[in-house]
Amino acid sequence: MKKDIILAGVGGQGILSIATVIGEAALKENLNIKQAEVHGMSQRGGDVQSNLRISSDPIASDLIPKGCADLIISLEPMEALRYLPYLAKDGWIVTNTEPFVNIPNYPAIEDINAELAKIANVIKVDVDAIAKEAGNPRGANIVLLGACSHLLGIEPEKFEQGIERIFARKGESIVDSNLKAFRAGQKAACK
Amino acid sequence: MKYKRLLLGDEAIALGALDSGIQGVYAYPGTPSTEITEFIQMQPITRERGIHCRWCVNEKTAMEAALGVSYVGKRSIVCMKHVGLNVAADPFVNSAISGCNGGIIVVVADDPSMHSSQDEQDSRFYGKFALIPVLEPSSQQEAYDMMEYGFNLSEQRKTPVLMRVTTRMAHSRSVVEVNSQARPIDAISYPQEPWRWVLLPVNSKKRYPKVIENYEDMQAKAMESPYNIYTDGADKSVGIIACGIAYNYLKENAGEDFQHPILKISQYPLPVDMINKMAAECETLLVMEEGQPVVEEMVKGILPVNCRVIGRLSGGADGKGVLPRTGELTPDSVRAALGLPAHETYPASQVTVPRPPALCQGCxxxxxxxxxxxxxxxxxxxxxxxxxxxxxxxxxxxxxxxxxxxxxxxxxxxxxxxxxxxxxxxxxxxxxxxxxxxxxxxxxxxxxxxxxxxxxxxxxxxxxxxxxxxxxxxxxxxxxxxxxxxxxxxxxxxxxxxxxxxxxxxxxxxxxxxxxxxxxxxxxxxxxxxxxxxxxxxx
Incomplete structure (x- = not known):
């Protein structure tokens, strides 16, 4: 088993929380993990990404080679496109549809969708709306995790257990609302 | 007893230091080094043992405080980003002359590609400059293990040790096997040669030849380091020297049929004997290193002029290097340097525009x-x-x-x-x-x-x-x-x-x-x- 995943978004959107839950589940499964993050200046509203690699065999590089990512998970549609050269030809993009516009020259959403349409395997989910519907507007990242959970090579229940462990110290209601967000994401991806 | 944890490179360094019985961490925040000190601040053992973990005013005060800890016979680490070592350069360089008593590891995180910095200077130069040994882990596990190793090296050789990491080591997580028990903190013990700590010319003149002798002896024994490893291979057309994290990118691309000899370097001074052996057997030496072409230049200096050495400086068709002269290495740039075909990819998006960082709303x-x-x-x-x-x-x-x-x-x-x-x-x-x-x-x-x-x-x-x-x-x-x-x-x-x-x-x-x-x-x-x-x- 080997999954190379690029997590993408804008600084502050919470891509690292997605990585934490996947990493936690992978560690419990006794898998090897490498996860490269970017901290510092670029976190201030700039584009951010994390390379997450999980494998049953040892992993050499902390970075994913171009053309080798099985999956791009993005909390923002334009950011999903930024890492296209890293996506394997049979790889998947799972992205939020809601643009995060904090620059004056943000492209037309039609152009973004047209480019996404050229990719073989794309799942588009309005995670912001689903998170709101699920009563957890700050859980958009966990909705997105739910939406891609069937592509990660780890049983979805393991992520639920990961969410329980990670959010346990924040109280039962936080755990429940995140589980709800996760399941709403799963459901949305099946549509 | 050992157990597994998922740790950032910075966290592996921090835990390795705690498990090696440090009395304190001395640091000024700087990307990508900040998480070392932050991790130590969060650990229960830090409170239980009264380990110093308060931020210092700058890197110079941090380095000098660590020298004080060392003087009284205890272990400490000093952490900073690469440009921080410029600020701490005065005590750092002179600490080689005084030497240390309790072990000191100076952890410096370089930032090639300048993700969050104003230059991409390579701290390994400072090691050579000050005649201080350098450790450069190629994995988070090595980063953890090298702390105890580095403190022992520091105390045996009576010199501070520089650990150099780069962004992708500092800010990448991996599963690390760690000890369940930390070594006790040493009791106070004063230097056996107190005169060494008074850098009057009369004392420095006595010390400097000893520092050189010590460095040359470390060089002679560099091939004994468990972190410098020579793996022989049948294809002697190219021998590869891979330093620190570059070794990972090499392994990423080296399939089972990869036959070239490989010298993995994670401890300096360089293992000259191993380099000579590779040069004697191979037509070309390909040097892979993150940062500036430090080793490439040194290897050229060691070997006869007719040996072909390529890397970031030379060997490319255009008169440039086979690896890019600037920026961090990637598995892709290393793949190209090995002459392997690129993976098939999607072309870059024509729609995306840069999204530069900005001051927060409400700042x-x-x-x-x-x-x-x-x-x-x-x-x-x-x-x-x-x-x-x-x-x-x-x-x-x-x-x-x-x-x-x-x-x-x-x-x-x-x-x-x-x-x-x-x-x-x-x-x-x-x-x-x-x-x-x-x-x-x-x-x-x-x-x-x-x-x-x-x-x-x-x-x-x-x-x-x-x-x-x-x-x-x-x-x-x-x-x-x-x-x-x-x-x-x-x-x-x-x-x-x-x-x-x-x-x-x-x-x-x-x-x-x-x-x-x-x-x-x-x-x-x-x-x-x-x-x-x-x-x-x-x-």
Missing amino acids: GHRDVYNALNQTLAEYPDYKVFSDIGCYTLGALPPFRAIHSTIDMGASITMAKGAADAGQFPSVAVIGDSTFTHSGITGLLDAANANANIVVVISDNLTTGMTGGQDSAGTTKLEAICAAVGVAPEHIRVVVPLAKNMEQIKAVIKEEIEYNGVSVIIPRRECIQTFKRHAKEKKN
């Missing part, structure tokens, strides 16, 4: 720059010299408010120099933490010369850029400025909020018109730490 620096821009617009030739921190983003649109950023503290001193040379108005913008790091001495220069400058200390009560660490000068800034000689009536405090804009502009205008040193302190908490504190209160 006080925004109000400071709005006020400065509006006030200074009246003066056609104004110049604003700035500094290192979040507020450096004021150089970008929409503000375009500053004209320089060089290093920590250069705002005040450059403004003074420009004013000396006739510049008016000459304004400095510096953050509170940068001011205490390296701005106070410059302000003393300016006050002594009665330079005609306005210094804006934009005080957000934290070290913001690196994630909100404590700032050494909080509650003390006015007193510090008055103490170095700024007239109290020209130390002005304002609250940077849109509603106070007219008042702030008036204060700036008055102080520009004053012929002498003025300090304006716009003070409002960083919006990020403010949100965090509000959340903590709620919970």
Whole structure:
């Protein structure tokens, strides 16, 4: 088993929380993990990404080679496109549809969708709306995790257990609302 | 007993240090090194053992404090980013001459590709320069294991040890097998040769040849290091020297049929015998290293001129290197250097545009720059010299408010120099933490010369850029400025909020018109730490 995943978004959107839950589940499964993050200046509203690699065999590089990512998970549609050269030809993009516009020259959403349409395997989910519907507007990242959970090579229940462990110290209601967000994401991806 | 943890490279270093029985960590925040100290601050053992973990004012004070810990026979680490070692260079270089008593590991995190830095200097040069051994882990596991190894090396060789990591090691997580028990902290024990610590010429002259002898002996024994590993291979057309993290990128691309000899280097001085052996057997040596071509140049210096050595400097068809001269290595650049075909990919998107970082919405620096821009617009030739921190983003649109950023503290001193040379108005913008790091001495220069400058200390009560660490000068800034000689009536405090804009502009205008040193302190908490504190209160 080997999954190379690029997590993408804008600084502050919470891509690292997605990585934490996947990493936690992978560690419990006794898998090897490498996860490269970017901290510092670029976190201030700039584009951010994390390379997450999980494998049953040892992993050499902390970075994913171009053309080798099985999956791009993005909390923002334009950011999903930024890492296209890293996506394997049979790889998947799972992205939020809601643009995060904090620059004056943000492209037309039609152009973004047209480019996404050229990719073989794309799942588009309005995670912001689903998170709101699920009563957890700050859980958009966990909705997105739910939406891609069937592509990660780890049983979805393991992520639920990961969410329980990670959010346990924040109280039962936080755990429940995140589980709800996760399941709403799963459901949305099946549509 | 061992167990597994998922750790950032920085965290593996921190835990390795704690498990090696350190008495303290001494550090100033700097990407990508900050998480080492933050991890130590969060551990229960730190409280139980009373391990020092408070942030230092700068890297120089940190390095010197560690020398004090060493003098009394205990272990410590010093952590900084690469440019921080420039600040700590004086004690660092001279610590090789004094040597150490308790072990010292200086952990320096380089930032090739300049993700969050102003240059991509390679700290391995400092090791060679100071004659201090360098460790360069290629995995998080090695980073952890090398702490105990490094302290033993430091204490056996009586020298500080430099550990050099780069961004992808510092900021990448991996599963690390760690000890369940930490070594005890040593008791106080004084140096056996106390004269070594008094660097009078008479003592240094005695010590320096010994330092060289010690370094040469380490070089002779470098092939015994468990971290320098020679793996033979049948295909001698190219032998590969892979340093630190470059080894990972090599392994990523080296399939089962890969037949070239490989020398993995993670400890310096270089294992000269191993390099000679490879050169004797292979037609070409390919050097892979993250950062500057340090090893490539050294290997060229070691070997006869007719040996072909390629890497970041040479070997490419265009007269350049087979690896890019600048920026961090990637599995792709290493793949190309090996002559392997690139993987099939999607072309880059034609729709995406850059999304540069920006000052947060609600950040006080925004109000400071709005006020400065509006006030200074009246003066056609104004110049604003700035500094290192979040507020450096004021150089970008929409503000375009500053004209320089060089290093920590250069705002005040450059403004003074420009004013000396006739510049008016000459304004400095510096953050509170940068001011205490390296701005106070410059302000003393300016006050002594009665330079005609306005210094804006934009005080957000934290070290913001690196994630909100404590700032050494909080509650003390006015007193510090008055103490170095700024007239109290020209130390002005304002609250940077849109509603106070007219008042702030008036204060700036008055102080520009004053012929002498003025300090304006716009003070409002960083919006990020403010949100965090509000959340903590709620919970």
